[in-house]
Amino acid sequence: MSGFAPSVYNSPTMKVADLGEFGVIDRLANLIRSRRKKDADAFGFRLLVDAGDDAAAWLGPNATHLFTTDTMVDGVHFTTAHSGWRDVGWKAMAANVSDVAAMGGLPLYALVTLGLPKDFGTRAIDSLYAGMLDLAEECRFSLIGGDLVRSPVIFITVALVGATGETPLRRDEAVPGDHVAVTGCLGSPAAGLELLRRGAEAAGPDAATLVQAHRRPSPHLSQGRALAGAGIKAAMDVSDGLTDDLSKLCRASGVSARVDAHRVPVDPALKRAFPHSWRDLALTGGEDYVLLFTAHPKVMEGVLPQLPHPAAVIGEIRDGEPGRVSVCDAEGNELPSAGGGWDHYR
């Protein structure tokens, strides 16, 4: 429950916004674990990864099952001022597939819930589904049903089941001395969104690259599989911003971390388009959907060449206040916190 006594939490005036998204999620994870029955498993399944990771996981007879859900709400997580419905569909699905990638798994079956007002056009529904099916084809999983409900605000919820033959990657396995690495460049999707906000979409090839990164992020499935196959234990995906998500991984593992800002990989297009703010975008931008992972330096050395795309070591896990992430420049001086992260309640 991370710092709130039940009596405070239960005061009649305490609101979601007071605790923030992640404060409430922590609270609920503890609540459901406290009422968990030991005999809930059946059919030979056994719960492996509980609430609080990218996906839940249970062990079956020939594979570990993964189960995740993610929602996008109009005006909170997306706006059609910046993306067409087909891109919105892709992204709603990509956020879920990325959660499965972060566990080292493959997506298998998805259910889609659309909350739509009465006057929502059927062509837009088709476009939403087309975007989701684009990703399903690319990543070889199946949409197998869902739900359609009337709602005054548009929302899209995906529930996704996946599987892995390896031990799932987890957030709570980082240990002091581990190196921290990422499977790809950071900051481009946030930069693309910023360009769209400025109405600068069509301003040359760099802008096109960044806008595409925002509209059609590709979950790092092959990277996640390679990490799990190589014996990596600690990983998560970067959806709320690098330092914010690294902080969550550290909190789950009870450790601190240092990030060397100059080692964080970015696309050259990002540096050119945002010569002053590219570093902040890379550290805190969000919706990157690359994987963040940690491993003993020796293990890391062996893993990096096995990855299908270049990955980069960007820092180190340390003893210290759980969840604290310090960001340093090339000379080792700590930079002021960039803040940020995507707690939509704060």
Added chain:
Amino acid sequence: MSGFAPSVYNSPTMKVADLGEFGVIDRLANLIRSRRKKDADAFGFRLLVDAGDDAAAWLGPNATHLFTTDTMVDGVHFTTAHSGWRDVGWKAMAANVSDVAAMGGLPLYALVTLGLPKDFGTRAIDSLYAGMLDLAEECRFSLIGGDLVRSPVIFITVALVGATGETPLRRDEAVPGDHVAVTGCLGSPAAGLELLRRGAEAAGPDAATLVQAHRRPSPHLSQGRALAGAGIKAAMDVSDGLTDDLSKLCRASGVSARVDAHRVPVDPALKRAFPHSWRDLALTGGEDYVLLFTAHPKVMEGVLPQLPHPAAVIGEIRDGEPGRVSVCDAEGNELPSAGGGWDHYR
């Protein structure tokens, strides 16, 4: 796609409300099947039941997995004017558990998504979860995570994975000559809601019985298991009203049905509290969460005594216009359609 040419469906002015919830769902089920890749299955799983049933199902090595999702939106599917948050939590979960019951399965693992505004109270969140956990304890499954998103309108989405060792019950297995039966009384939840709307909650034991049926419906899990174990093939749960749901089962199976209104079982409390409208409530009320099933008369005769609670034969499957349901009185005269059903878009 049930009657709409693609060109009509895709007209720029066609809205969800023009097609209705079930028209759009049909359309989307066809869309996702048309883009389905044969090689989407992996880890030895094989898709058994596709979009359009109570739950999707795939065959694994030692059990068939079931996967369903259901959503409740504030002001559309519930109002806290009539139920406390704990009851809302119970019902949001019960709708999903009932879908698994309707396939003959047991619920195993649930993910919960809450869409909540910033000023939503944390005590209400606890109550919502308490109601969901009440049902999880009673039905022995586990909440294992979920998502919390900011939303201007409150909604609750549950995604539930279950399993069965039997062949899943399906909507498309009814054949002419089958008897139609239900696993319990109908109409009480709708009557309870009507009493709450009138502000008559506290008016005696009958009202209390009906209001409780509305607030805390019990999914028919043991009944579903017994049906699947006894070799029943065709079933679904009654959530949108008896005649409406029987029509869906008939449409999926390409058959018609006759319901004998006088054979539909109702609680004596319903007849006493609604002496004039109890039959309409039983035929069209909705949120009953009993199971509707069909079988050859000989099979039906053997199954009924095996069920843990009294079930009743209420009609017959016939050749005829797919989806047509006629309702007859005790003399065999067809009654005018009661209309109703819960398409929230129409």
